Amino acid sequence: MPNQKFLEIINATKTFDAGGRGRVQVLDKINLEIHKNQFVSIIGHSGCGKSTLLSMIAGLEGVTDGSICLREHEVTAPGPERAVVFQNHSLLPWRNVFQNVMLAVNAVFPLLSKAERKAKAEHWLGVVGLKDHLLKYPHEISGGMKQRTGIARALAMEPEMLLLDEPFGALDALTRSTLQDEVMRLHHEHGLTVFMVTHDIDEALYCSDRVVMMNNGPRATIGRILDVEWPRPRDRVAFMESPVYTHYRTECMRFLFWRHGQPPASAAPAPEHLPPQVAPRIAEALGEPAPT
Amino acid sequence: MLNRLPYYLDLLSLNWFIPLVEIARGGDRAFYLRRLLRMVGLPLLAITAFLLLWHGVARSVRIGSMTLPTPGVVWARSGELVTEWQGERARKVTYEAEFAKELAANPEMSEKELRGFMPFEVKRTFVDNVITSLLTVFAGFAIAMLVAVPLGIVCGASRVVYEMLNPLIQIFKPVSPLAWFPVVFIIINSSTTGSADPVVATGYQNPIGRATDWLGETIFWFSNQPKNFRIAAIVVALCSIWPTLINTANGVANVDKDYLNVAKVLNLSWFQRVWRIILPATLPAIFTGMRLSLGIAWMVLIAAEMMSVSPGLGMFIWNWYQSSNETSLGYLLTAVICIGLIGFIIDRMMISLQKVASRGNTAAIR
Numbered sequence: 001m002p003n004q005k006f007l008e009i010i011n012a013t014k015t016f017d018a019g020g021r022g023r024v025q026v027l028d029k030i031n032l033e034i035h036k037n038q039f040v041s042i043i044g045h046s047g048c049g050k051s052t053l054l055s056m057i058a059g060l061e062g063v064t065d066g067s068i069c070l071r072e073h074e075v076t077a078p079g080p081e082r083a084v085v086f087q088n089h090s091l092l093p094w095r096n097v098f099q100n101v102m103l104a105v106n107a108v109f110p111l112l113s114k115a116e117r118k119a120k121a122e123h124w125l126g127v128v129g130l131k132d133h134l135l136k137y138p139h140e141i142s143g144g145m146k147q148r149t150g151i152a153r154a155l156a157m158e159p160e161m162l163l164l165d166e167p168f169g170a171l172d173a174l175t176r177s178t179l180q181d182e183v184m185r186l187h188h189e190h191g192l193t194v195f196m197v198t199h200d201i202d203e204a205l206y207c208s209d210r211v212v213m214m215n216n217g218p219r220a221t222i223g224r225i226l227d228v229e230w231p232r233p234r235d236r237v238a239f240m241e242s243p244v245y246t247h248y249r250t251e252c253m254r255f256l257f258w259r260h261g262q263p264p265a266s267a268a269p270a271p272e273h274l275p276p277q278v279a280p281r282i283a284e285a286l287g288e289p290a291p292t
Numbered sequence: 293m294l295n296r297l298p299y300y301l302d303l304l305s306l307n308w309f310i311p312l313v314e315i316a317r318g319g320d321r322a323f324y325l326r327r328l329l330r331m332v333g334l335p336l337l338a339i340t341a342f343l344l345l346w347h348g349v350a351r352s353v354r355i356g357s358m359t360l361p362t363p364g365v366v367w368a369r370s371g372e373l374v375t376e377w378q379g380e381r382a383r384k385v386t387y388e389a390e391f392a393k394e395l396a397a398n399p400e401m402s403e404k405e406l407r408g409f410m411p412f413e414v415k416r417t418f419v420d421n422v423i424t425s426l427l428t429v430f431a432g433f434a435i436a437m438l439v440a441v442p443l444g445i446v447c448g449a450s451r452v453v454y455e456m457l458n459p460l461i462q463i464f465k466p467v468s469p470l471a472w473f474p475v476v477f478i479i480i481n482s483s484t485t486g487s488a489d490p491v492v493a494t495g496y497q498n499p500i501g502r503a504t505d506w507l508g509e510t511i512f513w514f515s516n517q518p519k520n521f522r523i524a525a526i527v528v529a530l531c532s533i534w535p536t537l538i539n540t541a542n543g544v545a546n547v548d549k550d551y552l553n554v555a556k557v558l559n560l561s562w563f564q565r566v567w568r569i570i571l572p573a574t575l576p577a578i579f580t581g582m583r584l585s586l587g588i589a590w591m592v593l594i595a596a597e598m599m600s601v602s603p604g605l606g607m608f609i610w611n612w613y614q615s616s617n618e619t620s621l622g623y624l625l626t627a628v629i630c631i632g633l634i635g636f637i638i639d640r641m642m643i644s645l646q647k648v649a650s651r652g653n654t655a656a657i658r
Binding site: 080094 | 550
C-alpha cells in the first residue's frame, strides 16, 4: 500500500510548564509526513525541541495541541512498533548485554516459550555483532558496544519504526561511521522506518532520505526540508566526494548558521585565495541544482 | 580463579591480600611488595605510635592514688576475659558429662527432675555478652529495615506521601535513644508476653495457614524474648530506622529518568517496573542507608543495653562502672576497644554488601 500514510504529524504543538516563568511553548504547529521505509533526520540547534518531537512520536510525552498519527491511529502511549534508541544508551547496569536485550523480548513477546525468546535475543545481538559479548556487563564494554546493545534492544522489539535520539553523539568518529553504516544496513534490509535526531550535518545527509531543519526555539517550527536523492546502498566516500553532497551540505550550513547562527557580517572574511581545486567546485555545486 | 581473586578480595574488603595474589600471578614483585608495605605498614605504624603514646602517658600520669592502665594491662585483662569464657565452657562440658552419667545411673528419674537436683549455675562471661549484643543489634536493625525499606519505597514513589511524612521523619530523626528509652520501657514492661528467660518458640499456631510464615514465626519469637532484650532492640530500631528510610526514599525518587523511559517504551507493568527497574536501581542507595543505620544501631545499642539492664556489652560496662575501682578501668577499656573492633567489622561487612549491590560502580564506595 504505497499510498497509505505511515506517520503523520499534524499541527503538533508542545508547551511546557516552566514554573514561575509561566508556560514555554517549545514546538509550534509542526507538520510532517514520514513514509514507510523512509529515513528521516531532524537537525537543528540545541534546545530547538528536536528531542521533544521524538519523545512525542515515541509516546513518552503527549502533544499539547494537534496530533500525531501512526497508520491513521493517534499516538497516545509508547508501543512496541516504535522502538527508541536513547542518546546515552540507557542500558541497565545490573543486567548484562544479553539480559538487557531479554528485557525487551520478555516485554514484547511474553507468549513465546523461553527458548524462543532466548533465540530472539541472541539473534538480534548477532545482527549487531555482539555474539561474543553476551555475558558482559555495560561497564565492561566500549561506548560503541553499549550503543550496539541499545540498538539490539530496540530491534528485539521487532518494531516498524526506529526512533534514534542523537544515537552516536558520544562516540568517536570512526565508531560513529561504522554504526551509521550498520543502522543504514538495518534500515535497508529490514524495511524499517527511521526517525533520527542529530546535530551532525554529515550524519544527517549521509543517512537520510529527508533532512528536516528546525528553526530555533522557543516556538520552533520546521524551517526547511531537504530531500537527499542518492541511491542506496550508499558509498560514503563516493557520496561525500560528489558535488551534489557539497551542495546539500552548503544548503544545510546556510540554513543553520546564516539564518540561525551568527550573522555573517561578524565572521572573518573568507581567504582570498581558495585552493584552486575547491573554489570552482563550490561554485559549480551552488550554481546548478543537484542532478536527480 | 586466581584472576578473579583480587576482585573478590576487594568485595570482601581484604585489600591487604591483593598484592600477595598479584605476586602469585606473576606481577611485578618489587612494585606489589612496596604496595603491600604501604597498605599494611602505614596503619601499623600509626597503631604502634598510638600504643607507645598511650603507654607513656599511662606510666607517667597519676590521678590521685590511681594509675591508668597501660596497653599491656588491657591486653592482660582481655586475656583474662577469654580464659574465663573458656573456663566456663569447660565447666559446662564437665557438667553435661556428669549429668549424662547421673541420668544413666538413675533411670527412674526424668531429665527435668534430675536437672532440679543438679542445677547448673550459668555465669555470663564477656564473650557471651558480645554474642548477646550482636543478637540484640541485629534484631533491632531487622525491625528497622522491615519498616524502613517498604515505607521508603512508598515515600519515594509518591510525591504526596513523601511530603506528608517528611516533617514527621525530620522531627523524630534527631531524638536521642535516651529519650526513647523510658517510653519504650513503660510500654513493653506493661505488656503481658515474654518471660525472664528466653523461651523457645514452640506451640506457635500459624494463623495464615501457609507452610512457612516466617514473619509470624519471627514476631512470635521476638515477643517471647525477655523484656529487657525487647526494649533494647526496639530502642535500637527507633534510632536506626531513619537513614535507611531517607536513603531509600531518595533513591527511588532519583531513579535515572532514562531507566523509567526504557520501562515506558517497553510498556512494562507497574509490578515489572518496580521489580525490574526501580528496585535494582535503588539497591545501592538502600545499602548505603543500611550501612549508616547499622552504624547508628551499634552506637545506640550500648546505651540501650545499659539503661535496660539487658545482658550484653552495655551491661558489662555498667557493672564495671558500678564497682568502679582501679581494676575496672582495664576491663572498661577492653570493652571500648572490643566495641570499636566489632563496629569496624560490621561496617566492612556492609561495605561488601554495598559493593555487591552496586555492581559496576564499586569505585564510588570507600
